[in-house]
Amino acid sequence: MNLFVNLFSLMGPLRPPEYLGPETLMPLASILAAIAGFFLLFWRLIVKFAKTLYRKVRGLPDEVPPEVEDSAEEEQEK
Amino acid sequence: MKKVIVIGLDGFEPKIAEAMMARGELPNLQKLREQGGYSRLGTTYSAQTPVAWSTYSTGTNPGGHGIFDFLSRDPKTYLPVMALSRYEQKNAFVLPKVVNMRRGTPFWDLLSARDVPSTILRVPCAYPPDQVKGRMLSGVGVPDLRGGFGTPTFYSTRKDLRADQSEKVVAVSVENDRVAAQVIGPRDPKTKSDHKFDIHIQILRAENKIVITSQGQPDKLEVQLGKWSKWLKVKFKVGMMQSVAGIVRFNLRQIEPEFELYASPVNFGTEEPLFPISHPKEYAHELAMKIGRYYTAGMAEDHDGLNLNRFDEAAYLDQCRIVMRERRRMMEFELGRFERGYFYCLYDTPDRLAHMFWRFREPDHPSNRHHGYNPDYANAIEEHYRECDAVVGEAMKAVDDETLFIVLSDHGMNSFQRGLNLNTWLYENGFLALKPGVQPGESGDFFENVDWDNTKAFALGLGCIFLNLKGREANGILNEEQAEQTRQGIIKGLTGLVDAERGAAAVRSVSRREQVYSGPYVDEAPDLLVNFSEGYRVSWDTPLGGVPRGLFADNHKRWGGDHVIDPALVPGVLFMNRKFRAESPHLVDLAPTILNVFGVPKNAEMEGSDLLS
Numbered sequence: 001m002n003l004f005v006n007l008f009s010l011m012g013p014l015r016p017p018e019y020l021g022p023e024t025l026m027p028l029a030s031i032l033a034a035i036a037g038f039f040l041l042f043w044r045l046i047v048k049f050a051k052t053l054y055r056k057v058r059g060l061p062d063e064v065p066p067e068v069e070d071s072a073e074e075e076q077e078k
Numbered sequence: 079m080k081k082v083i084v085i086g087l088d089g090f091e092p093k094i095a096e097a098m099m100a101r102g103e104l105p106n107l108q109k110l111r112e113q114g115g116y117s118r119l120g121t122t123y124s125a126q127t128p129v130a131w132s133t134y135s136t137g138t139n140p141g142g143h144g145i146f147d148f149l150s151r152d153p154k155t156y157l158p159v160m161a162l163s164r165y166e167q168k169n170a171f172v173l174p175k176v177v178n179m180r181r182g183t184p185f186w187d188l189l190s191a192r193d194v195p196s197t198i199l200r201v202p203c204a205y206p207p208d209q210v211k212g213r214m215l216s217g218v219g220v221p222d223l224r225g226g227f228g229t230p231t232f233y234s235t236r237k238d239l240r241a242d243q244s245e246k247v248v249a250v251s252v253e254n255d256r257v258a259a260q261v262i263g264p265r266d267p268k269t270k271s272d273h274k275f276d277i278h279i280q281i282l283r284a285e286n287k288i289v290i291t292s293q294g295q296p297d298k299l300e301v302q303l304g305k306w307s308k309w310l311k312v313k314f315k316v317g318m319m320q321s322v323a324g325i326v327r328f329n330l331r332q333i334e335p336e337f338e339l340y341a342s343p344v345n346f347g348t349e350e351p352l353f354p355i356s357h358p359k360e361y362a363h364e365l366a367m368k369i370g371r372y373y374t375a376g377m378a379e380d381h382d383g384l385n386l387n388r389f390d391e392a393a394y395l396d397q398c399r400i401v402m403r404e405r406r407r408m409m410e411f412e413l414g415r416f417e418r419g420y421f422y423c424l425y426d427t428p429d430r431l432a433h434m435f436w437r438f439r440e441p442d443h444p445s446n447r448h449h450g451y452n453p454d455y456a457n458a459i460e461e462h463y464r465e466c467d468a469v470v471g472e473a474m475k476a477v478d479d480e481t482l483f484i485v486l487s488d489h490g491m492n493s494f495q496r497g498l499n500l501n502t503w504l505y506e507n508g509f510l511a512l513k514p515g516v517q518p519g520e521s522g523d524f525f526e527n528v529d530w531d532n533t534k535a536f537a538l539g540l541g542c543i544f545l546n547l548k549g550r551e552a553n554g555i556l557n558e559e560q561a562e563q564t565r566q567g568i569i570k571g572l573t574g575l576v577d578a579e580r581g582a583a584a585v586r587s588v589s590r591r592e593q594v595y596s597g598p599y600v601d602e603a604p605d606l607l608v609n610f611s612e613g614y615r616v617s618w619d620t621p622l623g624g625v626p627r628g629l630f631a632d633n634h635k636r637w638g639g640d641h642v643i644d645p646a647l648v649p650g651v652l653f654m655n656r657k658f659r660a661e662s663p664h665l666v667d668l669a670p671t672i673l674n675v676f677g678v679p680k681n682a683e684m685e686g687s688d689l690l691s
Binding site for chain 2: 044064
C-alpha cells in the first residue's frame with residue numbers, strides 16, 4: 001500500500017483517492033508492465049541463478065545427470 | 079486387472095522369432111507364448127514405424143490419424159515435407175511451436191479422462207508429447223538440434239572428402255597433435271549460418287586416444303580409438319542471453335595417417351530442450367538425473383553414419399548396444415515405481431539393426447559386392463533378438479496376477495536387394511513428363527525438370543503415388559474422369575511388373591487409397607500405394623522425387639533390409655500372457671484391448687475389437 005501511495009505522490013497534485021483517471025494510471029501501468037516484462041524475459045535465468053547460488057552456498061554438487069558406464073565392450077565382458 | 083505392461087520391439091520379424099523359439103533360443107518369449115499366446119500381427123498400409131505405431135495408439139487405420147509415411151508432399155509446390163510434425167509461429171510476438179501431425183485420439187487420452195495413469199517411453203509420433211495423466215517421453219519424430227532426423231558431422235584431415243546427404247564434413251588440420259574444431263549446431267534462420275561450439279582436441283598417440291577440451295560438460299572428454307565417447311553437453315549461443323543445449327557423442331575412427339572423428343547428430347539436451355520432448359516437460363531431465371544422459375532424438379542409432387561409410391559395422395553394433403542399455407535403464411527405473419495403469423516402452427533397435435545387418439543373411443545381396451561380406455555378422459539379428467528376449471524377461475519381473483503383459487512389433491523385416499525407380503516407370507509409361515530435351519538421369523531430386531503441365535502422376539515417399547489433380551495440385555491437369563483412367567492405367571501397368579534382369583515380379587499389387595483407408599484424413603493420403611514383392615522396394619532415388627535412368631537398380635547401400643513392401647508380407651509379432659483371439663489380430667485391436675482392461679469403452683473411431691473377449 002505504501003508503495004502505491006508513494007508512486008502516486010510522484011505523479012502530480014491529484015493523488016488517490018482524489019482522482020483515478022487514465023493519465024494517473026498509465027504511468028503506474030507502465031511501471032508494472034516493465035517489472036512484469038523483466039521477470040518474463042529473465043525468469044528462467046533468475047531461477048537458474050538462484051538455484052546455482054543456493055547450491056554453491058550449501059556446498060551441493062551441480063545438477064548433472066550421473067555418469068554411467070556404457071562401453072559396449074564392458075557390457076559384453078559381463 | 080490393474081496394470082498393462084507393453085514392450086514394443088520395433089521391426090521384430092516373426093519368421094526369425096518363430097525359428098528361434100523353435101530352437102529354444104528365446105526362452106522368455108516362449109514362456110509368454112505358453113502362458114497366453116502368440117500370433118503374427120497385421121500391420122498398416124504402409125508398414126512403417128510412424129504409420130503403424132500411430133494406428134496402435136489411436137486404434138484407427140491411417141485415414142483416422144493422418145500419418146501415411148515419413149514424408150508427405152505440399153500440393154502447392156510438389157515438394158516433399160516432413161509428415162510427422164510441423165513448426166508454426168502465428169506471429170512475431172509468440173514463440174514458434176511444434177504441432178503433432180498425428181491426429182485421432184490416442185487411447186491414453188481416454189485412460190487419462192478416467193483417471194488411469196500412464197507411463198509411456200519413446201512412443202513414435204508424439205512430438206510434442208500428449209498431455210497424458212502420468213509421464214510420456216517422445217520417440218520417433220523428435221529431430222536432432224538441426225531439425226533433421228540425423229545430421230552427423232565428420233572431422234577429417236583428408237581434403238578429398240565431400241559431404242553426402244545431410245551430414246557435415248569438416249576439414250581439420252593437426253598441429254603439434256592438436257586439432258581445433260567446432261561442433262555444428264542449429265542453423266540461424268536469419269543468417270542461414272550454423273551456430274557452433276568450440277572444441278580443442280589433444281591427440282595422445284601412445285594411448286590411442288584423444289582428449290576433447292571444451293566449455294561443455296564434462297570439460298575434458300576422453301575418446302578411445304574405435305570407441306564411442308560418453309555424452310558431451312554443448313551449448314550454442316543463439317542470441318543475447320539465449321542459448322540452446324545439446325548432447326553429442328564422438329567416435330574416433332583414425333589417428334594416423336589421417337585424423338578422422340565422427341560426431342553423432344546433436345541430440346536435444348534434457349535440461350531445457352528446444353521444444354518439449356516429454357510430459358511433464360521436466361520429466362525428460364528428471365529421468366536423466368536418475369539413469370544418466372540418453373539419446374533423445376527419435377532416430378537414436380546413426381544408420382546414416384554407417385551408410386555413408388563414416389564408421390563400420392562394429393561401431394554401429396556398439397552404438398546399438400549403448401542405445402539398448404539406455405532404454406533398458408529407462409524401463410527398469412520406471413517399472414520399479416510402476417504400480418497401476420498403462421506402461422509402454424519401445425525398443426527401436428531391432429528395426430535399426432536389422433536394416434543394416436540383413437545383407438549378411440544373404441551372401442548374394444548386391445550390397446555385399448560393394449561393402450564386403452562378413453560371415454561373422456550373419457547371425458547379428460539373432461544375437462540381438464536374444465538381447466530383446468532378455469529385456470522381455472526383465473520386464474516380466476514386474477508382471478503379477480493383475481497384469482496384462484503384451485510384447486509386440488509394429489511390422490516385420492524383409493530383404494531389400496532391388497529398387498524400382500517409380501518415377502522413371504511413370505515417365506516411361508506416359509504418366510510423368512520431363513521438360514523438353516531432358517531425359518531420366520538428368521533430373522535431380524525434388525522433381526527438378528518435371529513438366530507439371532503434362533504430368534498425370536508422380537511418386538514420392540516410400541511407394542506412394544499422387545495424381546496431379548486439377549484443383550488440388552498447383553499445376554493439376556486431371557479431372558475426375560481422367561484421374562480414374564490414370565489410376566486404372568497405373569494399377570494395370572504396375573501390378574505384376576517383372577524385373578527383367580531377375581525374371582521376378584517386383585510388384586504384387588497396387589492399392590487405391592479408398593480400398594485401404596477410411597476416416598477424416600483420407601484426403602491427405604497418397605492416391606495409390608505400391609505393394610512390393612519380397613526383395614524389392616522403391617529405389618533410393620524415388621522418395622525425394624528423383625527420375626533416374628533405368629527402371630530397376632541394385633541396392634548397394636548397407637541398408638540392406640526393409641519392410642516397406644506389401645504389408646501382408648511383413649506382419650509384426652504379438653505375445654500376451656493371457657489367451658487371446660489368435661485369428662487375424664491387427665494393430666487396431668490393441669487400443670480396444672487395453673482400454674477394456676481398465677473398463678474404459680473405446681471411442682467411435684476405433685475400428686478393432688478386444689482381443690481378450
